[in-house]
Amino acid sequence: MYPLPFFIPRNPLVTIDMSHIVTLNRRPNPTNLPDDIYTEAKRRIGSVYTGSGDIIRGLTFAEQRKLLPEVLGVSAEDPNFGRACKDYYLNLTVEIPMGGVDLEIGVDEEGYPLNRADFIRYKFALAHPYVVQDEEDLSASKKHQYYLSDNRRELKQAKMGLDLRKSAYKEYIKLSDNSDRMDKVLIIYGYKPKDLKAEEKELQLEELLEDNPQYFLDIVTDKNLDLTSLINECLTTEVLRKVGNTILDGDVSLGDSMEAAILFLKDKKNSNVLTSIKAKLKAYA
Numbered sequence: 001m002y003p004l005p006f007f008i009p010r011n012p013l014v015t016i017d018m019s020h021i022v023t024l025n026r027r028p029n030p031t032n033l034p035d036d037i038y039t040e041a042k043r044r045i046g047s048v049y050t051g052s053g054d055i056i057r058g059l060t061f062a063e064q065r066k067l068l069p070e071v072l073g074v075s076a077e078d079p080n081f082g083r084a085c086k087d088y089y090l091n092l093t094v095e096i097p098m099g100g101v102d103l104e105i106g107v108d109e110e111g112y113p114l115n116r117a118d119f120i121r122y123k124f125a126l127a128h129p130y131v132v133q134d135e136e137d138l139s140a141s142k143k144h145q146y147y148l149s150d151n152r153r154e155l156k157q158a159k160m161g162l163d164l165r166k167s168a169y170k171e172y173i174k175l176s177d178n179s180d181r182m183d184k185v186l187i188i189y190g191y192k193p194k195d196l197k198a199e200e201k202e203l204q205l206e207e208l209l210e211d212n213p214q215y216f217l218d219i220v221t222d223k224n225l226d227l228t229s230l231i232n233e234c235l236t237t238e239v240l241r242k243v244g245n246t247i248l249d250g251d252v253s254l255g256d257s258m259e260a261a262i263l264f265l266k267d268k269k270n271s272n273v274l275t276s277i278k279a280k281l282k283a284y285a
Contacts, residue, residue, distance in 0.1 A: 018114060020106035022150045024125050026096050027138050045128050045146065046093040055089040058123030067116055094121050096146060161213075168213040171220045176202055181220075184229035187236075188219055227262045230277070239280045249277060 026043055048056045059067065064085055065076040074084045095101065103122045104115040113119035125131045131146045138144050175182055182201050183193035189208055193201060209216040222228060231247065231254075234240040240249055247254045247261040252273065254261035265274045 018106045021102050022148050023100040023102050025100035025147050027145050044093045044095045047090045056127045057089050058127040164213045168209050168217045172209055187229045187233045224262050227265055231261055234281055237284050
């Protein structure tokens with residue numbers, strides 16, 4: 001068995017930005033054992049064969065040549081290097097306590113791991129069939145017993161979500177100053193603006209924003225908002241009808257999708273159809 005050595009970074013002037021910690025966790029107690037007994041039970045991941053009969057490694061061939069010689073004490077040019085790599089992975093295990101195990105996976109400016117042992121174990125865990133990349137990926141299957149958590153990724157996702165909400169609220173504020181566009185957005189969502197007071201419209205739009213900021217943003221920034229709203233309102237009032245995915249004006253097909261119908265009505269040669277549709281909608285109102 002080849003031990004995983006304590007690894008001193010090649011560059012001792014490591015900055016915090018280079019560090020990247022992930023945690024390999026055990027799934028919550030899936031057994032009938034009491035939690036205190038389950039917590040004390042030893043759990044580990046070890047060698048697994050691939051469908052082709054090789055050992056799961058995680059590291060690419062190039063990464064093995066770069067990182068494993070110092071671990072194995074065998075040169076990458078040595079004829080026995082391949083056999084030594086396989087033997088190493090046959091004996092590799094990663095202990096996972098109930099609280100999880102932290103792994104440093106950051107790399108320095110030259111691309112070398114700050115902690116070689118942790119990096120190897122991380123790549124091994126990523127390739128392991130019992131490990132998933134996020135707790136949300138844990139399925140009902142007992143096969144997946146472990147998951148990775150990444151504070152950096154989670155913080156990045158949280159920031160992206162915050163930035164998205166900020167952008168959506170900027171559009172919401174602009175929208176609240178334009179009652180006509182407010183109505184059009186509400187129509188796309190399936191509401192009847194005529195049934196709502198001004199305050200109710202704003203509250204409903206804010207609720208829709210909070211429910212799905214990305215969808216709200218997509219709607220309010222859509223360059224075809226006017227036509228999308230018009231088609232939706234015409235379908236609601238049955239000025240237009242839909243058969244399957246095809247949108248029809250009487251017996252005239254506007255297209256087999258909303259996008260196709262918009263392109264049809266934007267075409268100047270179909271301006272008479274657009275004028276007729278608007279007139280019929282106005283008469284309905």
